[in-house]
Amino acid sequence: MSENQDFMTALTIRLEDELFAVEASRVREILDLVPITEVPSARAFVGGLINVRGRVVPLADLRVMFGMERPEPDEDTRIVVMEVDIDGEPTIAGILADKVHDVTDIEAASIEEAPKVGMRWRPEFVKGIGKRNGGFIIIPDMERIFETPGGRSASVAAPEERAAS
Amino acid sequence: MNISDPTETFRQEARELLDQLEAGLLDLEQDPSNDDLINSTFRALHTIKGSGAMFGFTAVAEFVHEFETAFDRVRKGQSKANTALIGVALDAKDHIHLLIENPDAPVDGGTEILVQLRAIVDGAAVGGHEEAAPAPVAAPAPAPVVAEAPKPADTGAKRWRLTFYLPSDALVYGTNPELLLKELAGIGPTDVLALTDRIPDLDIIDPEVSYLGWQVDIEVADDPTAAIDDVFLFLRDNMELTLAPLGGEAVAPVVEAPAPVIEVAVAAPSDDAMPEAPFVPEAPVAKAAPAKKAKAAEKAEAEKPAATSLRVPAERLDELMDRVGELVIAQARLSQIANSSSDTALKTIAEELERLSSGLRDTTMGIRMVPIGTIFSRFRRLVHDLSGELGKQIEFITTGEETELDKTVIERLADPLVHLIRNSVDHGLESAEKRVAAGKSPKGTVRLSAVYSGAEVAISVTDDGAGLNHERIRAKAEENGLITADAKLTEQELNHLIFAPGFSTAKEVTALSGRGVGMDVVKRTIDGLRGTIDVSTTPGKGSVFTLRLPLTLAIIDGMLIRVGDGRYTIPLAAVEECVELPVGLEASAKGRNFLDIRGSLVPYLRLREVFGLKGQGDEHEKVVIVSSGEGRVGLVVDQIIGNNQTVIKQLSKLHSGIKSFSGATILGDGTVALILDTAHLVASGQSYVERNLGRAA
Structure with missing residues (x-):
């Protein structure tokens, strides 16, 4: 979402009752629910592995990071397979979505920085908030969310740069 | 590339x-x-x-x-x-x-x-x-060679007569006689006469066989033996060649062997699997007989590497490995379907396919396997140079060169081994005077060895030097803030401090080692290869650095087990045996988890507890005894499902911190199963033994 672009092409997904937008260019495919292998002693956020066309791919549940309820999957549940940077390393990961909506353009002008206070979730995981049809769309900071606990210290130092990029 | x-x-x-x-x-x-x-x-x-x-x-x-x-x-x-x-x-x-x-x-x-x-x-x-x-x-x-070559008796002769027949297969291997003649002309002015006496009848001529001979008169002041020798360097083993001063007595033939010069041209056709070659001169056969065998053997040896090795870009092998991996997964699915079907024809073909794909897998893996000796030879030079630079006498012994490892593993091992050997030579071995004072031979020994050990290869670098200096390690670690002054460390923990980043005990920084980079890089590289590094030391006697590396990074035989609802794979090469967990053992053991396996105590871990799973295990739990290096540990599982071929997939960074698993694989039904890291489980079993036996003592 650089500033010289007028809009961000995003895939919108629903988690609980909030709309989230992820960069469409990073999305590889959208899958129906597949068998999930639980990884003992892994963080709840990345507690599973799935098979995506012969690749073993970690499955992440953003709802954990946003402190949401985690109801059982239903017929709307999908897995968005996308490329994320984990401590600077491009990795394929799956993301659980309660529902996948559509691909849409979000005007850059409408995106605002996340307010530091007054949000239900941790502000550092939110890159910005966009507006569409009078509703809000949360743009999560995937890099930040996918940081491994050990790799965190490196990027905490540069939140300003991150916000500018 | x-x-x-x-x-x-x-x-x-x-x-x-x-x-x-x-x-x-x-x-x-x-x-x-x-x-x-x-x-x-x-x-x-x-x-x-x-x-x-x-x-x-x-x-x-x-x-x-x-x-x-x-x-x-x-x-x-x-x-x-x-x-x-x-x-x-x-x-x-x-x-x-x-x-x-x-x-x-x-x-x-x-x-x-x-x-x-x-x-x-x-x-x-x-x-x-x-x-x-x-x-x-x-x-x-x-051309100083020509000038310095030994001169024959007295060379009044200025003209020399050279007669030669090329090996009959020379043309096949791309020799161009014209170029040879030009080279000869470079030695001195020549008169060339082609010898056509051996050309057979037209209907049996093989266009690829060289039948012509040449008689070349060269005008040259000095003995041209060495120069001519050079011209025919690659051919002369199998060719006929005589050289004599014109009008004088024959000088020694160019070919060094005292055997008659006219020899192997006869042997060549049959050796080269060209039995149809029509040219069989009668006369030289008898003369050639004694030399023929030896030459043929030599020739066979010279040709062997060319015939049996092939250069293939590594990427193609990787691609092949990926394909085989996919095939193995597909085969596992087929087997699963066949097993739950009553169709015997399907079962037969599934079994056949299983056999074929496991054969294909082993062959493909074999292609990637390289004997570790290929890098060992590099270290001889290293030790040779170090010995000179440091003025230390070193005996360098290597064993286990034939041990095979995946090519990528071997390539990435070279640098860590250089570090370890340098370290042993520079820090480990003392100077000759100190060694003599300590009652040792002035010549230090560094030993590099490789040996198979279960599903791993253990590579060790051993020196008979002074051993690690624990006090100095401690002092240095405190100085660098790695540990606090009152930290209580076991010997093993102290030894491991040398792998910490920025750590170096050398008092002086030498050109070779002691810059504080090295050991931590070694450790990181070995970790990256899913291997482990260990060091043990005896003061005054020397140190041993041992690297343990998995045989391969791609496919292994696995044993599929079930714990709770989850299925896991244990590398089969690490499995020693499976036993039933005696019912009621818990109670009698008073909380100490040991099994008596034919008289020796083996600790066991309940995977259910290791994985933090809720609920009770099955009524009849099984124990899989696995080993790694010296240690053994029993893993308590709910069910042993069977063997499967396991295509190892690396875990992403999100899960690489979980020590119990070394990777994941995809099962026949398409679900993912985690692969247990037996080395880690054995290590935690061992520490369990130490804790408990310590408490008991």
């Missing part, structure tokens, strides 16, 4: 030849009068020269030519292969390496090396390199 780039091909070939050359030189140092070594070294040089010139590496060709000229005197027995010569020759080899890697950059020092080399072979300055160095004379033009 573009394989069709001829320069790159030359470079690759030259690198291998240089390795060969280096190995030959180092062997020669041990055994200076071994003619085979001298000859193979010479051949390596000659090939580099030839192909260097062919690919436009003129600087290389010129330098090697001079090198070769000097070395030729050794080959002719006019000079001895002593330590000084080997030293300079190794420098020369390094110089060639530079020239090959940077064909366009000017590389200095070549002339000096050649001057030294010549001085040594001339026997004028055997004392050392330095004396010869201050005279950087421009390298004289080629």
Whole structure:
């Protein structure tokens, strides 16, 4: 979402009752629910592995990071397979979505920085908030969310740069 | 890498030849009068020269030519292969390496090396390199060989008659007789006469066989033996050649063997699987008989590597491995369907396919396996150089060269091993005086060995030096803030401090080691290969660094087990046996989890607890006994499902921190199963033993 672009092409997904937008260019495919292998002693956020066309791919549940309820999957549940940077390393990961909506353009002008206070979730995981049809769309900071606990210290130092990029 | 780039091909070939050359030189140092070594070294040089010139590496060709000229005197027995010569020759080899890697950059020092080399072979300055160095004379033009060749009795004769028949397969291998004749003309003015006596009838002529002979009269002042020798260097083993001064008595034949010169041309056709070759001259057969066998054997040996090895880009092998991996997964699915079906035909074909795919898997893996000896030889040079630089006498012993590891693993092992060996030589071994004072032989020993150990290969670097200095490690670690002054550490923990980043105990920074980089890099590299590094030390006796590496990074045989609802794979090579967990053992053991396996106590871990799963285990739990290195541990599982071929997939960074698993795999039904890291589980089992036995004592 650089500033010289007028809009961000995003895939919108629903988690609980909030709309989230992820960069469409990073999305590889959208899958129906597949068998999930639980990884003992892994963080709840990345507690599973799935098979995506012969690749073993970690499955992440953003709802954990946003402190949401985690109801059982239903017929709307999908897995968005996308490329994320984990401590600077491009990795394929799956993301659980309660529902996948559509691909849409979000005007850059409408995106605002996340307010530091007054949000239900941790502000550092939110890159910005966009507006569409009078509703809000949360743009999560995937890099930040996918940081491994050990790799965190490196990027905490540069939140300003991150916000500018 | 573009394989069709001829320069790159030359470079690759030259690198291998240089390795060969280096190995030959180092062997020669041990055994200076071994003619085979001298000859193979010479051949390596000659090939580099030839192909260097062919690919436009003129600087290389010129330098090697001079090198070769000097070395030729050794080959002719006019000079001895002593330590000084080997030293300079190794420098020369390094110089060639530079020239090959940077064909366009000017590389200095070549002339000096050649001057030294010549001085040594001339026997004028055997004392050392330095004396010869201050005279950087421009390298004289080629051909000193001719000038210095031994002169026959008295050469009044100015004309020489050379008669030769090429080996019958010469044309097949691309020899162009015209070029040879031109080269001969370069020696002196020639009169050439073709000898057609051996050309058979037209209907049995094989166009690929060389039937012609040539009689060449050369006009030259000196004995042309050596020069002619050079022209036919690659052919003369199998060719007929005589040289005599015209009008005078015959001089010794060019071919060094005292055997009759007319010989193997007869043997060649049959050796080369060309039985249809029509040319069978009668006369020479009898004469050739004694020499024939030996030559044929030599020839077979020379041709062997060419016939049995093939250069393939590594990417293609990787691709093949991926395909085989996919095939194995598909086969596992088929097997699963077949097993739940009653169709015997389907079952038969599924079994057949299983057998085939596991065979294919092993073969493919075998292609990637390389004996570790390929890198061991590199370290001989390293130790040789270190020995000189540090003034320490070192005996370097390698064992287990034939142990095979995945090529990628071997490549990535080279640097860590260099670090470890340097470390052993520089820090481990004491100076000769100290060794004598400590009652040891002044000559230190560094031993590099590789051995199979379960599903792993253990590589160890052992020295008989002073051992790790625990006090100094401690002091240094405190100084660097790695530990606090009152930290209580076991010996093992102290030893492991040397792998911490930025740690170095060397008091002085030497050029070789002690810059604080190294050991942590070693550890990181080994971790990256899913291996482990360990060090043990005995003060005054020496240290042992042991690397344990998985045999392969791609596919293994696995044992599928179930714990709770989850299925997991244990590398089969680590499995020793499976037993039933005796019912009621818990109660009688008073909380101490040991099994009595034929008299020895084996600790066991409940995977259910290790994984933090809720609920009770099955009524009849099984124990899988796995081993790693010395240790054994029992893993309590709910069910043993069976064997499967396991294509190892790496875990992403999100899960790589979880020590119990070394990777994941995809099962026949498409679900993912985690692979247990047996080395880690055994280690935690061992620490469990130590804790409990300590408490009991």
